[in-house]
Amino acid sequence: MKYFQYPISKTIGYSNCVAKDCGAMPCAAAAAATTSLKPIRNVHFPNDIVFQDYVRTGELERIGRFIRTRRVSLETIYHSGMAAIHEAVLSGNLACVKLLVEHGADIQQQDEEGWSPLHMACSDGFPDIARYLLLLGAHVNVENQDGDKPADLIDPDCKELAELFGVGGD
DSSP, X not given: OEEEEEOOOOOOOOTTOOOOSSSOOOHHHHHHXXXXXXXXXXXXXXXXXXXXXXXXXXXXXXXXXXXXXXXXXXXXXXXXXXXXXXXXXXXXXXXXXXXXXXXXXXXXXXXXXXXXXXXXXXXXXXXXXXXXXXXXXXXXXXXXTTSOOGGGGOOTTOHHHHHHHTXXXX
């Protein structure tokens, strides 16, 4: 489990404090106020939440550490309805997608709505990720729950993806 520490407040020292009639708190009262500050608290987040955040932000070293220490499973479908590989594709981070695949992420895995990583790469306009997934053998004819294939989701203005899939009317 991962813990983060968030300081609630700092203790401020009042050495070299000179009393002046400026309306400020007297030194003795200020010193007493610092003793009543709350201590630092720990905030706990489940491994899956922390890992999902690392994938979204592309923190490759931490992602690798989580996988190597078996703190997470790459097959897990998170509360977002997607697995880690889907999150990586949506972030547009090819290096993160490659890392997850190297550690065993399934390029054919579908999310709760039947979207594969290739569907997402096509839908969101990431030709480099789509090309990588295709090189690994991603299925181009798999349909999501709406009956869409990855090529059906390509924006016609994304020429690179359109050429990659041979779609478009030019």
